[in-house]
Amino acid sequence: xxxxxxxxxxxxxxxxxxxxxxxxxxxxxxxxxxxxxxxxxxxxxxxxxxxxxxxxxxxxxxxxxxxxxxxxxxxxxxxxxxxxxxxxxxxxxxxxxxxxxxxxxxxxxxxxxxxxxxxxxxxxxxxxxxxxxxxxxxxxxxxxx
Numbered sequence: 001x002x003x004x005x006x007x008x009x010x011x012x013x014x015x016x017x018x019x020x021x022x023x024x025x026x027x028x029x030x031x032x033x034x035x036x037x038x039x040x041x042x043x044x045x046x047x048x049x050x051x052x053x054x055x056x057x058x059x060x061x062x063x064x065x066x067x068x069x070x071x072x073x074x075x076x077x078x079x080x081x082x083x084x085x086x087x088x089x090x091x092x093x094x095x096x097x098x099x100x101x102x103x104x105x106x107x108x109x110x111x112x113x114x115x116x117x118x119x120x121x122x123x124x125x126x127x128x129x130x131x132x133x134x135x136x137x138x139x140x141x142x143x144x145x
Contacts, residue, residue, distance in 0.1 A: 012036055015043075044123065045074050045089070051119040052091065055112035056105075060095070063104050068138055069096030076127070086127035091120075093133035100135050109133060 002018045011027030012034065025040050027033030038046065049072045060067040070093065077088040095105050109131050113120055120129060 010034070041078070041084075041086075044086075044119075045076060048089070048117065048119040048123055049074050049091070052109075052112045052117040055116045056093065056095070056108045059108035059111055059116075060097075060100070060104065063108070065097060065100050065104055067095060067097040067100065069136075070094070086123055088130070089120075089123060089127045090130045090132075093131065094136060095133055096136045096138055098138050100137075102135060105133055105135060 004016045005025075006014045006016070008014055008024070010032045013025045014022055015025055016022045023043075024037035025043060026036040027039065029035060053070050053072055057067060057070050073092040073094070075090045075092075076086050078084045079087050093105075093109060113124075113129060113131060123129065
């Protein structure tokens, strides 16, 4: 896997992925940025959230669960001194579906956290990783709707 990060101005950078996607990263105004995009550390959290979400949805589908949505609210704490690594990351999963089994959702999250999600596992080398979840039951749409 390759990527390119190119300096645009001040503390603004254009990140380009090998798959052909681009995104602006920028610093906050207090360090000379113009707030044009997420901070690089925010990108790490978002990447971990995306990585584990893919795992959880795929595992639930393979487990024949009727999953219709998955969101993660991620909160983190960082070290006060440089390097300001993440010291704690909490992922709160909001999983939507019909008739989802709590033990199956819990198993999917655990498999992602411990086996499949490279991003989370890597961040877990410096941060305590915690997870919890809520299941939001969706009702079937009325006939003819």
